[in-house]
Amino acid sequence: MSATQRPGGAMRAEDAVKDFWATRPRRPRRGRKIAGVSAGIANRYRIDPVLVRVGFVVATIYGGAGILFYLLGWLFLPEEDDEVSPAESLLGKGRSSTSSGFTILLGIVLVPVLGWFFGGSPIGTFPTWMSLVVIGGLLYLLHQSRGHLGPRPSAPQAETAMPTMPMTSAPMSMPMSMPPPMPTPPAAARADVPFTPLAGAPVDVTPPVDDRTTPPAWDPLGAAPFAWDLPEPAAPEPEEPSEPPVKKRRSRVGTMTVGLALVAAAGMAFAMGGWITPQHIVGVVLAILGLGMVAGAFVRGGRGLIALAVPLSVAGLALTVVTPGEYRGFGDLTAQPMALSQVEREYERSVGNVTVDLTQLPASSATADEVLEVKARTDIGNVEVIVPADADVVLTCETERGNASCLEASESGIESKIEDLESLGNDGPGGLRIELKVEANTGNVEVRRG
Known part of the structure; x- marks a missing residue:
């Protein structure tokens, strides 16, 4: 949990902005398409980066806020191995891998984008402010609900080799010392029959048969045959049958979103006339799909909505620049x-x-x-x-x-x-x-x- 987060889980807007800046996303070097802004946001809040990229594209088409936010992220979000962002590095606050010349170039590009975004007027237009409010609101809600999550752990590094002890060999000129001879154990006398050899009688040198079942007190090499009997290895325990994998329950966010979008489109098409135009229908459907993708990011579902949002975005852009139903010809x-x-x-x-x-x-x-x-x-x-x-x-x-x-x-x-x-x-x-x-x-x- 962040330091500024309340016990109930919600933060004030001011605290949320401070916490966002303190724990702002870092742009990764791998897995990014341009500057890593989308990948950094997705990694910070553990959502699908494709959703973030689609959001930037849609926000660029409708209102133009997408390209503005992307340039700001490029300037103010540091890379994963840098101390500060490119803009902060230009002010001398730390080290950044982005060169000062390229940072200045990004700032120069940002100036005409701001001029185009606000349409040459100090207050801009309604679509521009709507896109700003929508992106800002989505970032606020995303940080409120998933701000406590840290970035995804990086790929594990290779295992470190176990240290080995250095082998030192003795010089060849050093004489080899032989171990002392093994002492001969005393012959065990039989307690029941005393042995007294007669003078002049032949002595039987056949050793007596030893029928004892315990090893002698002195048997460093384990030469006693009866000491070789080892217990049989235990039989392996039967393996328990593994449980079948549990099928993950598919999220219904995508189905519900598509159904709601179809109902809204059908209702608006039935009442089309006056101020309701095909552009409005496409815009409402895209808004519903966008909300569905945001909801799917939290429950890991709704990825199929991207396949519907992309062509609809292209169609919506075409409808905004070409008046439907009035063909005037192509060419100069x-x-x-x-x-x-x-x-x-x-x-x-x-x-x-x-x-x-x-x-x-x-x-x-x-x-x-x-x-x-x-x-x-x-x-x-x-x-x-x-x-x-x-x-x-x-x-x-x-x-x-x-x-x-x-x-x-x-x-x-x-x-x-x-x-x-x-x-x-x-x-x-x-x-x-x-x-x-x-x-x-x-x-x-x-x-x-x-």
Whole structure:
């Protein structure tokens, strides 16, 4: 249990942040894909690193917080063998294996990411803040529930060889000493018959038969045959039959999550209309799958949800940049009308660049009140419109993800929009009047004079 953790298991938000920083994950050198941020978080809280990687990808697509958090983790999470993180090492607080030059490069990359993330405004946009809140909340809940767990133990090292005693041999010139001769035990006399040899009688040298059953007092070599009888080895005990392996109970998190996602999708599809669009349905289903993967990380289940989340993320990204149900064609579109009658009201593409050159039009309209209305639009690509130098233009430029540079005004970031900008020609009021609308979902828009 962490030092700041309450007896009940919960920590205050301030204590949780301090404890997270004190026990922050360390980026491993093995098993990582880029910088080891996902692997370090998974190792610290003992969850599947694939779930963390999918979370970063989804957070990058929806709101952009994934790439921001990954760069911050790269800068402020130390590697497993380092004293401090790369950012702290740059401030002289310890040693880090990341070079100072590369750390400075990461900081430089972080600046435009922050600018793109907040969309050029001090408060950012709703999706960006939502992605920040979701990732921050998930990290807080993860640390509350699994912060007491330490990182997974590293791979065991090779066993150390047993020390051996050095062998010392005696010099060959040293004389070998022979052991003293074995003493001859005294002959055991029989107690019942005294032996008295007669003079001149032949002496029988046959040794008497020894029929005793206990070894003599002096038998260092174990020469007594009756001492060789050893007990028979005990019969091995019968092995107990091993119990069959218990099948692990499969988690139902995946099944319940898929069922809930299908019910939500079916309900929204039945009520689709108005503000409910296919993008909203995909977003809700992805949110349910994300919650299921988070729950599966705690009960070791729901890994199959990843196979559903990845293609749905791609489909959701495609739906956000391509308007469903409106096919406008693929490929680049270039138009240069020579007369007012050749000008089309709309120049559109689903995927591709759109370029409209109006510089060859006459300097004035047929009537003084006539206004030329032109719309140029693409879902994925850039839009460029060139207007005559003396034309009076009223324009609206808008792009969801990109830069807008329209005559005297410019915007950059997410949801860049320039609305109802009026610009007179070089000759002042009068002449050709153009009402222009330029749009792009993902791409840059530009309006300039020829």
